[in-house]
Amino acid sequence: MKIEERLKDLGITLPEVARPVASYTPAVLSGAYVFVSGQLPLVGGRLKFEGRVGREVSVDEARECARIAILNGLAAVRNVVGSLDKIKHIVRVTGYVRSGEDFKDHPRVLNGASDLLVEVFGDAGVHARSAVGSSGLPLGAPVEVEMIVEVQA
Amino acid sequence: MKIEERLKDLGITLPEVARPVASYTPAVLSGAYVFVSGQLPLVGGRLKFEGRVGREVSVDEARECARIAILNGLAAVRNVVGSLDKIKHIVRVTGYVRSGEDFKDHPRVLNGASDLLVEVFGDAGVHARSAVGSSGLPLGAPVEVEMIVEVQA
Amino acid sequence: MKIEERLKDLGITLPEVARPVASYTPAVLSGAYVFVSGQLPLVGGRLKFEGRVGREVSVDEARECARIAILNGLAAVRNVVGSLDKIKHIVRVTGYVRSGEDFKDHPRVLNGASDLLVEVFGDAGVHARSAVGSSGLPLGAPVEVEMIVEVQA
Numbered sequence: 507m508k509i510e511e512r513l514k515d516l517g518i519t520l521p522e523v524a525r526p527v528a529s530y531t532p533a534v535l536s537g538a539y540v541f542v543s544g545q546l547p548l549v550g551g552r553l554k555f556e557g558r559v560g561r562e563v564s565v566d567e568a569r570e571c572a573r574i575a576i577l578n579g580l581a582a583v584r585n586v587v588g589s590l591d592k593i594k595h596i597v598r599v600t601g602y603v604r605s606g607e608d609f610k611d612h613p614r615v616l617n618g619a620s621d622l623l624v625e626v627f628g629d630a631g632v633h634a635r636s637a638v639g640s641s642g643l644p645l646g647a648p649v650e651v652e653m654i655v656e657v658q659a
Numbered sequence: 660m661k662i663e664e665r666l667k668d669l670g671i672t673l674p675e676v677a678r679p680v681a682s683y684t685p686a687v688l689s690g691a692y693v694f695v696s697g698q699l700p701l702v703g704g705r706l707k708f709e710g711r712v713g714r715e716v717s718v719d720e721a722r723e724c725a726r727i728a729i730l731n732g733l734a735a736v737r738n739v740v741g742s743l744d745k746i747k748h749i750v751r752v753t754g755y756v757r758s759g760e761d762f763k764d765h766p767r768v769l770n771g772a773s774d775l776l777v778e779v780f781g782d783a784g785v786h787a788r789s790a791v792g793s794s795g796l797p798l799g800a801p802v803e804v805e806m807i808v809e810v811q812a
Numbered sequence: 813m814k815i816e817e818r819l820k821d822l823g824i825t826l827p828e829v830a831r832p833v834a835s836y837t838p839a840v841l842s843g844a845y846v847f848v849s850g851q852l853p854l855v856g857g858r859l860k861f862e863g864r865v866g867r868e869v870s871v872d873e874a875r876e877c878a879r880i881a882i883l884n885g886l887a888a889v890r891n892v893v894g895s896l897d898k899i900k901h902i903v904r905v906t907g908y909v910r911s912g913e914d915f916k917d918h919p920r921v922l923n924g925a926s927d928l929l930v931e932v933f934g935d936a937g938v939h940a941r942s943a944v945g946s947s948g949l950p951l952g953a954p955v956e957v958e959m960i961v962e963v964q965a
Contacts, residue, residue, distance in 0.1 A: 544942030636697030639795035789850030792948035
């Protein structure tokens with residue numbers, strides 16, 4: 507795969523990785539896996555949208571949040587292994603959608619992340635996924651997305 | 660282990676695996692592990708129950724949902740590795756229970772999945788588990804269950 | 813690393829591991845990883861605090877809950893591999909905070925777990941992390957924390 511080239515062709519620039527001010531880190535390499543911390547839809551250090559999906563934030567806006575969050579996650583992976591070309595497979599994605607009792611469209615929201623992964627990685631981007639609702643998320647974010655990625659040893 | 664035979668003895672038939680219409684897949688094989696997507700209590704493509712556990716859906720009905728979801732998960736594993744006899748160990752199960760502020764019986768709900776796994780796999784079915792509440796789940800499902808399974812290389 | 817000695821220096825005593833009365837277990841060793849079940853802030857079999865974070869339970873009390881839960885998790889790891897000196901790296905921590913729609917301080921709560929891990933393990937304790945809100949947790953606990961740990965083969 508020439509994923510770094512493909513990113514350029516798609517006109518996608520990964521964001522800078524902000525090191526969290528805490529005892530944890532955006533991504534950890536362990537064996538053949540990179541475990542990525544829960545990513546928020548931060549652009550330049552600020553939430554792109556804030557609020558509950560289905561109320562203050564629309565499903566389309568939340569889809570965009572999922573896409574931004576997964577781009578932040580890919581940036582964290584690159585920061586740890588040097589290049590996205592080292593990724594063998596996107597293994598699992600878990601997405602949390604801040605939403606109320608009656609919200610049912612979590613999968614549509616998470617497609618913002620899943621579709622981006624397949625757009626960039628093709629078959630190697632097809633992953634296992636869980637999409638769930640959350641009563642609230644850090645900073646008031648509408649979406650949080652984490653993932654596990656298999657990389658070349 | 661002769662798990663496929665044991666399934667027959669128990670009178671358990673695994674469901675068909677529905678490929679989700681999306682960029683993700685029900686299960687991914689990576690190294691010695693199968694990562695299974697969050698599974699809903701779907702029977703023939705429809706939710707067996709719908710609603711919040713402790714209100715529209717009873718704890719017993721939710722237990723049944725957890726059992727159905729984990730059977731869907733096992734079907735997804737079989738679809739990827741060919742036979743349940745290749746499973747070495749059920750490693751981890753995470754279960755999300757759609758429920759309100761006062762609900763506390765998440766473990767009893769998830770036992771519907773955990774007990775089935777031990778019934779089928781014996782000691783190899785004893786797993787690590789997290790049971791948590793969720794404000795809402797896809798389609799309005801009362802329960803969603805994901806798992807990680809170790810298989811023969 | 814001399815982690816067991818370091819625990820003594822820090823004056824930290826790990827609790828007894830209570831085997832849950834169910835088909836699951838506090839921790840599973842699989843390959844080079846220990847998968848730890850969702851841990852509650854139980855001390856001597858009873859919740860240290862109960863309620864929603866930001867209402868009945870303060871953020872500081874919830875931080876303490878996260879610390880207690882991760883100590884229970886370390887006890888579960890030791891129970892499986894014999895000694896914390898066998899831990900190579902804390903790979904991932906996921907923390908669920910029982911909280912309402914407006915709560916945004918999940919990271920501060922989880923720092924109770926993350927800071928303890930770095931206090932005990934140093935660089936090997938720096939992990940990937942997800943912090944999310946939950947509508948409710950088992951027994952009415954304010955916090956639940958799970959983790960994945962890499963150990964010497």
